[in-house]
Amino acid sequence: MEETKPYSKEQFLNAEKEMSKLVLESMKKYETKPNVIFAKLEEVTKALSKGLVEWSRVRSLWPLQFGLSCCAMELMDFGSARIDAERRGYLFFRATPRQADVMVVAGWVTKSMVPEIKRLYEQMLSPKYVIAYGECATCGGPWWESYNIIKGIDQVLPVDVYVVGCPPKPENLYAGFIKLQKKISGEIED
Amino acid sequence: MVKLKIDRKDIAKMAEELKTKGYSYLVKITAVDYEKTLEVIYIFRDMRGNKEETLEVELDPADAWVPTLIGEFGAADWYEREMSEMFGIEIKGRNAERLLLEKWNGKAAPLRKNFTWNAPYETSD
Amino acid sequence: MTTRINIGPVHPSTHGVLRLVAEIDGDTVVNLEPHIGFLHRGVEKLVETRMYMQSPPYMEKLDYIAPMSYDEAYVATVEKAMGVEVKERAMWVRTVLLELQRIASHLLWLGTMANDVGQFFTVFMWCFKDRDLVLRLLQEASGARMFYVNMRIGGLIRDLPPGFEDRAREVLDYLDKQVKTYADFLERNPIFMERMKGVGVMSKEMAVDLGVTGPVLRGSGISYDVRKDNPYYVYEKLNFQTQVRSEGDCFARYRVRMLELRESIRLVRDALAKMPAGDAIGMPVKLILPNAKNRIVSVSRELPRGECMMYMVADPQKPYRLAIRSPTFINLAALRHISRGCRTADIFAILGSLDVVMGDCDR
Numbered sequence: 001m002e003e004t005k006p007y008s009k010e011q012f013l014n015a016e017k018e019m020s021k022l023v024l025e026s027m028k029k030y031e032t033k034p035n036v037i038f039a040k041l042e043e044v045t046k047a048l049s050k051g052l053v054e055w056s057r058v059r060s061l062w063p064l065q066f067g068l069s070c071c072a073m074e075l076m077d078f079g080s081a082r083i084d085a086e087r088r089g090y091l092f093f094r095a096t097p098r099q100a101d102v103m104v105v106a107g108w109v110t111k112s113m114v115p116e117i118k119r120l121y122e123q124m125l126s127p128k129y130v131i132a133y134g135e136c137a138t139c140g141g142p143w144w145e146s147y148n149i150i151k152g153i154d155q156v157l158p159v160d161v162y163v164v165g166c167p168p169k170p171e172n173l174y175a176g177f178i179k180l181q182k183k184i185s186g187e188i189e190d
Numbered sequence: 191m192v193k194l195k196i197d198r199k200d201i202a203k204m205a206e207e208l209k210t211k212g213y214s215y216l217v218k219i220t221a222v223d224y225e226k227t228l229e230v231i232y233i234f235r236d237m238r239g240n241k242e243e244t245l246e247v248e249l250d251p252a253d254a255w256v257p258t259l260i261g262e263f264g265a266a267d268w269y270e271r272e273m274s275e276m277f278g279i280e281i282k283g284r285n286a287e288r289l290l291l292e293k294w295n296g297k298a299a300p301l302r303k304n305f306t307w308n309a310p311y312e313t314s315d
Numbered sequence: 316m317t318t319r320i321n322i323g324p325v326h327p328s329t330h331g332v333l334r335l336v337a338e339i340d341g342d343t344v345v346n347l348e349p350h351i352g353f354l355h356r357g358v359e360k361l362v363e364t365r366m367y368m369q370s371p372p373y374m375e376k377l378d379y380i381a382p383m384s385y386d387e388a389y390v391a392t393v394e395k396a397m398g399v400e401v402k403e404r405a406m407w408v409r410t411v412l413l414e415l416q417r418i419a420s421h422l423l424w425l426g427t428m429a430n431d432v433g434q435f436f437t438v439f440m441w442c443f444k445d446r447d448l449v450l451r452l453l454q455e456a457s458g459a460r461m462f463y464v465n466m467r468i469g470g471l472i473r474d475l476p477p478g479f480e481d482r483a484r485e486v487l488d489y490l491d492k493q494v495k496t497y498a499d500f501l502e503r504n505p506i507f508m509e510r511m512k513g514v515g516v517m518s519k520e521m522a523v524d525l526g527v528t529g530p531v532l533r534g535s536g537i538s539y540d541v542r543k544d545n546p547y548y549v550y551e552k553l554n555f556q557t558q559v560r561s562e563g564d565c566f567a568r569y570r571v572r573m574l575e576l577r578e579s580i581r582l583v584r585d586a587l588a589k590m591p592a593g594d595a596i597g598m599p600v601k602l603i604l605p606n607a608k609n610r611i612v613s614v615s616r617e618l619p620r621g622e623c624m625m626y627m628v629a630d631p632q633k634p635y636r637l638a639i640r641s642p643t644f645i646n647l648a649a650l651r652h653i654s655r656g657c658r659t660a661d662i663f664a665i666l667g668s669l670d671v672v673m674g675d676c677d678r
Contacts, residue, residue: 065327066325067331068331068332068354069331069354069376069379069673069674070376070379070461070462070674072331073379073380073423073461074461076439076443077443077447080439080440080443080444081440081441081443081444082443082444082447092436095326095327107354108354108356110352110353110354110355110356111293112292112293112352112353112355113324113332113353113354116323116324116325116353120325142372142373142376143356143361145361145364146356146357146360146361147300147305147357147360148291148355148356148357149356166462167461167462169460214523214524215523215526216526217526217622217624217640218624218626218638218640220626220638222628222635222636222638223636231626231638233613233624233626237523237537237539237544240544240545263524263526264521264524264525264526264652265524265525265526265645265648267648268644268645268648269645272644289351289352290351290352290355290677290678291352291355292350292352293352300357300360301359301360305360
């Protein structure tokens with residue numbers, strides 16, 4: 001496997017900014033003269049909706065169903081009837097990455113699986129977050145000395161929240177999600 | 191457990207004999223790496239009377255090949271593939287592709303005793 | 316003219332990371348090849364670097380749906396290598412815990428298989444709620460919800476807590492009614508019946524030739540169960556029957572597992588009633604070093620998925636080579652042969668009925 005540096009958030013955000021600049025420039029010749037009243041209305045609704053969008057983004061994080069191994073059993077328990085994940089907005093797990101916000105990496109990651117994970121992460125639309133669930137995704141876990149395992153998912157992806165345990169109880173994942181919500185809305189520093 | 195030590199040219203014949211005697215369930219094909227020799231082990235079981243028979247074949251690590259059993263036992267398919275990639279033993283008579291270590295380039299055989307844990311190998315992307 | 320479709324390592328049917336490359340002509344499957352190895356961590360090599368009783372956490376993470384069964388198979392191998400006999404009461408307690416583990420495993424199988432076939436999350440939610448009750452019982456006996464590590468050489472880490480039998484009986488009575496409800500619910504659904512009957516037929520000769528074991532073999536008409544043919548612990552003193560069906564299709568395998576669920580509930584009740592009093596605690600791990608006398612040992616056990624055989628070449632302090640015959644590895648190799656000629660949507664019904672756990676397959 002060639003040695004690539006892990007992707008960082010800045011790289012993704014910069015790519016988006018450049019794309020939007022290009023699009024705006026190409027649309028300049030289609031501009032019409034602005035009307036003042038509608039311009040003011042536009043400013044006001046933009047300010048309100050920005051707050052609304054951020055408020056609703058924090059409260060409805062849709063996880064990607066990415067259970068690899070034993071921690072996936074606790075992930076399924078997290079979504080089922082005892083600890084209902086849907087009541088806080090983590091609606092049921094999406095199988096397609098294009099509609100998901102959070103990627104919960106549950107299980108150990110082998111060297112054969114790394115290109116697949118990278119591809120899935122790139123297919124998710126930003127803003128996106130990663131939770132490393134369990135010991136194996138945090139640091140390699142009990143398979144630290146194996147010849148086929150990478151030592152933690154943060155060698156490949158940028159991780160926001162680590163949930164530790166082997167396997168962590170589903171209540172711990174619940175606490176991890178709440179921490180992620182606080183981190184997104186800015187209450188906790190990085 | 192009845193154990194028989196045989197030579198590698200007799201494997202196919204012994205397997206057929208055992209199959210006609212009723213040992214129709216191939217439990218495992220595996221190998222053990224003693225430093226000077228490699229020993230390949232075939233375990234057969236008779237389901238009705240619960241009898242078990244083991245065939246052991248000793249190989250020289252420099253000249254390691256065994257003939258395939260895929261004609262008589264369909265279960266030998268994946269067992270042989272896994273054993274050949276883990277120990278570096280060649281299977282004559284079929285093209286045994288890699289099963290568990292598909293993306294490894296090179297010929298590293300992990301379950302040998304001289305496999306260095308940080309051996310250089312590459313995975314194809 | 317065939318199209319090649321890649322059913323990639325990450326797909327919504329919750330069976331773990333398995334890659335299927337299917338060649339399809341219209342809607343019928345011409346060839347199906349499983350590619351595995353996405354969860355391979357080299358357990359057989361790692362175990363050679365540890366002393367005997369440092370390895371049970373590795374063995375439990377092989378089959379992570381029924382972890383105690385692999386742990387028990389490994390500890391039984393070590394006991395045979397050391398020449399140590401298991402205590403009387405410990406045998407009964409181990410049997411009870413193993414059968415409870417089998418109930419939990421079959422409940423999870425039912426939930427995820429019904430998920431694939433069309434009961435979108437209904438039966439899944441019910442089964443997980445019931446599985447939680449059984450896991451709570453196991454947590455009382457051993458201390459953890461999922462990875463127990465409570466087997467010691469010659470016994471267990473601690474005996475069953477007082478009052479366990481009454482609580483277990485409540486849970487088992489409740490489960491008895493629930494299992495009948497699920498069977499009724501699923502079998503009155505015409506979609507379920509049509510998707511399972513006649514799909515993925517495995518004939519008797521094919522089953523013996525491919526070397527499959529467990530409910531897959533018993534669904535094809537051959538009655539082979541390690542608990543009856545090569546009995547271990549106290550299975551000779553308990554009366555139960557092996558369930559066999561002769562059609563060989565997905566519905567037969569489903570039926571075998573449902574009946575096994577009911578048999579396990581009966582077994583646990585029986586064993587709890589007949590258990591003798593005594594001492595069930597095994598060797599403390601940190602005070603006594605293991606010392607193995609026999610050189611080559613092998614042990615067979617009946618896991619919820621099939622037969623597991625451990626073949627060990629034993630050094631005095633650590634294993635020289637441990638070969639694990641995992642049931643899922645060879646059950647999955649049969650997928651290619653029984654899915655010829657079926658439709659694309661039937662692949663997942665067959666995969667669900669084979670009960671695949673990729674951690675066990677890749678080791």
